Amino acid sequence: MxxxxxxxxxxxxxxxxxxxxxxxxxxxxxxxxxxxxxxxxxxxxxxxxxxxxxxxxxxxxxxxxxxxxxxxxxxxxxxxxxxxxxxxxxRFYHGPLKGYVPTAVQLWEHSVAAALMSQILFQKLYRRRNHQLYTAALLHDVGKLVMGEFVGESFQKVMERVIHHGCSFLEAEEQIIGINHAEVGRRIAEHWKFPEDIKEAIAFHHRPDLLEKENKTIPWLVYLSDQICLMTGIGVGEDGLAYRGLGEVIEKFNLRMRDVEESIVELTDQLEAARGLVNIE
Amino acid sequence: MATIVVGISDFKASQNSSDVLITYALGSCIAVVVYDPHARVGGMLHFMLPNASLDAVKARENPCMFADTGIPLLFKACYQLGAEKKRMIVKIAGGASILNDTDFFRIGQKNITAVRKIFWKNNVFIDKEDTGQNFNRTVSLGIADGRCTVKSAQGMAREL
Known part of the structure; x- marks a missing residue:
């Protein structure tokens, strides 16, 4: 496979x-x-x-x-x-998507939400926008598009490991399929000739703590944006909440609980305004 | 049978026995489900955050976003359809977190605490509860019989 x-x-x-x-x-x-x-x-x-x-x-x-x-x-x-x-x-987010979410459009909704959230957070932290970050957040789950085509019955085995063996979804993908969706995403971004920053952020969007280089904000903010969207249930798939929380992200950006809550409120506003970005059919 | 979807930061109330209220993929959010078996009136709220004090403007625009402004709204809507407080059965589901999130945002936990506090203050008993842990939940309520089911990614739907 x-x-x-x-x-x-x-x-x-x-x-x-x-x-x-x-x-x-x-x-x-x-x-x-x-x-x-x-x-x-x-x-x-x-x-x-x-x-x-x-x-x-x-x-x-x-x-x-x-x-x-x-x-x-x-x-x-x-x-x-x-x-x-x-x-x-x-244009790549069309059609059915076996395993991960019922349709690619749902994955698209989640991707747009994460991209909007990444800008809300960046604006909060640095008072400006960052379009590399936007693109990385928009593409973070692109690996699922290809994985979904092939997982088939293995998907049940992946879920089995998540439910009964306490694995994160990423670990389960590696054990059953031999590769996780973040790494597949990185390879797609490479195929598309995206710059290193974006490839890295996609590859480490669930585990930015594994990046050795210091002071990489983009992968951490993609991680945080994705997690907040997953937590609030925006475009979640079967993998749901089965990812490891990295508490240090909060200290890294000196965020308070209130900042996260405010970002969630702002995201719901922006999602409402951004229907034109979400509805691609 | 009409399936009525309760969105994020949304509520629905009904007295139509063919209706089923449903909300999908709750994460840290919570679904508050109420039902009066005598009047056969039920309602469901899907709120995101504990306290309206976070953003008063937003809370006026969309009270269902917060527990403390959404819950009164849900109850009032059910009263208008003939439900009575003393007969209402209350169930809550959701408030999940991500894996080993000991220091993470704890929004799920905060939401659970907020709901319990509101009901306790108002002398309302929570009859059933399926909260916390780390998986998404889809919750439904049948208006005909008050049957409330919770389905998680872990598998089968079970009655709450």
Whole structure:
């Protein structure tokens, strides 16, 4: 099964080139709104989703967005990157998903919630946003997309180990399947040529404590965002709460219980506003 | 049979005997289930956090988010349908945590404590309880007979 999973990763369609082009254009700095709009318009699927997202309350643009040119003008650089990445990633989250959750859309909802939470926390801690973190949180469970295709009956065995042997879900996956969904996710991100920071955050999203390098905030915040969403029951799957709690995360960021509770309240607001990001069908 | 879904930070009350109220995948949140067997009126609240003092504005917008503002609302809605406090059966489920979370956020635990305190203060007895531990729960209530079931990832649905 491990072989099959690894071979499948190689066959996953390439990451949408439009997303890369937009990122390159923006990071090069020297571009016009018209240029940016042209790149996005060439990809009809992404363009359609950008239009839908731009009009969701999440981005808080007052006037109706009728064209990609409107979106580029009113959303601003940071939000355009976020919208393009969200649209690019969402196309992989369709169809049924055996084992983990009934449909990939549910996994998508959980992913968007974690991505929004990552920004709420980052904003609370550092008073700004971080789109690498956003992307890492959005992709943290991408490994489940491929795993779900193959686990089949083994999934029962994985759950068996969780329920009767006190294993975490991750440990159970390793024992039964030979690899966990976080590592599969890292390999998918590698296949898509994502930068090291994002690959690392996906690979260690349940165990950031295993990362040797000091002062890595992104993996810890992806971990925390995911755990808070799982705790509050947003888009949870069969694995549910079967993950090990890492208490040090609270001290690491000097968080109080109240901060976590406030973040949960804010997330419910944002999820309401972000329907355009969640509803991808 | 109509299945009525109770969302996160939401409540539903019903006197229609063909209704089944259901809430999915409770984690640290808690479902408060009430039923008056005489009036055949039941209700379910799915709250997220213990105290409305966290955010007064939010609590006004959506009282069901918090235990202390959601529970009175649930009871009032049931009274309006003919339920009476002295006949009401009260059950709670949820308040789970993640594995070995000794120092983790304890929101589940705080929620359990908050519910117990509210009921104790109001002289309401909690008849049945399935709380804590570390798995998700799906809870349903049949309005016809007050049957309340809790299903966890651990397997079979069982009656509470």
């Amino acid at each position: 491990l072989d099959k999973i690894l071979r499948t990763i190689e066959r996953i369609p390439a990451f949408p080139a439009t997303v890369r082009k937009v990122e390159e254009l923006i990071s090069a700095g020297d571009y016009s709104a018209a240029q940016l709009a042209r790149v996005i318009e060439l990809d009809q699927a992404i363009a359609a989703q950008i239009l839908k997202m731009s009009n969701s309350a999440y981005f808080g643009v007052r006037q109706p967005i009728r064209s990609i040119m409107d979106a580029v003008t009113y959303l601003g650089q940071e939000n355009i990157i976020r919208a393009v990445r969200t649209a690019g990633i969402s």
